[in-house]
Amino acid sequence: MRAHQTSHLSAGDFKTVFIVGGTHGNEKTGVMLVRGWQQDPAPVQRKAFATQLLVANPEAVRTNTRFVDQDLNRSFRSGQPGEAATEPYEVGRAREISERMAAARERGKVFAIDLHTSTANMGRTLITNTDPVNLTLAAHVKAHDPAVRIYAFPPGDRIDNCLRAAADGGVGLEIGPIPQGVLRHDVLQIAAGGVKCILDVLEAHAQGELPPPDPRTKVFLHEAHTYYPAPRDASDAVCVHRDLQDRDFMHLAAGAPIFTRLNGETIHYQGPPGRCPVFINEAAYYHERIAFSMVRPVALHQLMN
Ligand SMILES: [Zn+2]
Numbered sequence: 001m002r003a004h005q006t007s008h009l010s011a012g013d014f015k016t017v018f019i020v021g022g023t024h025g026n027e028k029t030g031v032m033l034v035r036g037w038q039q040d041p042a043p044v045q046r047k048a049f050a051t052q053l054l055v056a057n058p059e060a061v062r063t064n065t066r067f068v069d070q071d072l073n074r075s076f077r078s079g080q081p082g083e084a085a086t087e088p089y090e091v092g093r094a095r096e097i098s099e100r101m102a103a104a105r106e107r108g109k110v111f112a113i114d115l116h117t118s119t120a121n122m123g124r125t126l127i128t129n130t131d132p133v134n135l136t137l138a139a140h141v142k143a144h145d146p147a148v149r150i151y152a153f154p155p156g157d158r159i160d161n162c163l164r165a166a167a168d169g170g171v172g173l174e175i176g177p178i179p180q181g182v183l184r185h186d187v188l189q190i191a192a193g194g195v196k197c198i199l200d201v202l203e204a205h206a207q208g209e210l211p212p213p214d215p216r217t218k219v220f221l222h223e224a225h226t227y228y229p230a231p232r233d234a235s236d237a238v239c240v241h242r243d244l245q246d247r248d249f250m251h252l253a254a255g256a257p258i259f260t261r262l263n264g265e266t267i268h269y270q271g272p273p274g275r276c277p278v279f280i281n282e283a284a285y286y287h288e289r290i291a292f293s294m295v296r297p298v299a300l301h302q303l304m305n
Pocket residue numbers: 023024027115116117
């Protein structure tokens with residue numbers, strides 16, 4: 001998000017809300033919801049702002065893959081036009097989406113809700129940068145639904161290259177666990193309910209009806225990825241230890257088992273205290289060898305100064 005544009009936002013600034021599915025083509029929940037709302041937009045229309053519906057990576061949806069050439073959600077700052085014949089598909093899509101958001105910006109600020117699913121036990125997670133407006137909106141969503149977790153990324157490539165960086169504000173909605181390429185009725189309903197809640201909070205924000213958020217609201221601040229240890233040889237393999245599996249957002253104690261090798265050897269946590277792993281054993285991150293990411297729980301007010 002562009003700090004110079006978001007730091008002065010106040011009530012009523014968001015005039016267009018993009019609801020985006022299919023940023024990753026094998027996360028079908030968001031695609032299905034967006035297509036449904038394209039047929040019947042009533043559930044996502046509000047008086048305070050215009051709603052735009054977008055399937056972000058239709059070619060990856062068609063092939064049921066995360067991306068075609070590269071991750072669209074890491075393509076929004078690398079969007080310099082390349083040679084037409086060699087430009088990655090997602091770089092072109094990032095430019096088209098950025099242009100569409102820029103056109104909408106003529107009416108006022110643009111907010112983006114980006115719909116994702118995870119194979120990890122992420123529950124209902126709002127992913128955002130540390131922009132105070134985004135954090136405030138996320139805290140109000142969590143006030144409506146205490147099971148929601150807020151996962152905030154400090155400035156960096158990962159967050160600055162994502163789709164929401166093309167908007168003036170935004171959150172990602174990450175729901176899991178669900179396998180890639182799969183639709184589940186319960187997950188569809190959870191995602192639709194999450195979008196409704198975000199829209200309701202945005203509308204209250206637009207009408208100036210939002211009180212300050214609870215400063216004690218828990219936020220999980222991203223710190224670092226943890227990578228799989230290298231296998232010792234061709235006969236070795238490493239996977240997440242069964243005691244860590246599905247324990248996303250839970251405190252990780254010193255010495256807790258985190259990995260196991262094929263021969264049964266256990267690898268224990270030796271990092272700093274007070275941390276929680278998230279995106280544990282996420283299928284989409286195998287190609288980057290990321291086993292999980294480490295977050296640190298903080299209170300909202302620690303990020304709002
Ligand atoms: Zn995704």
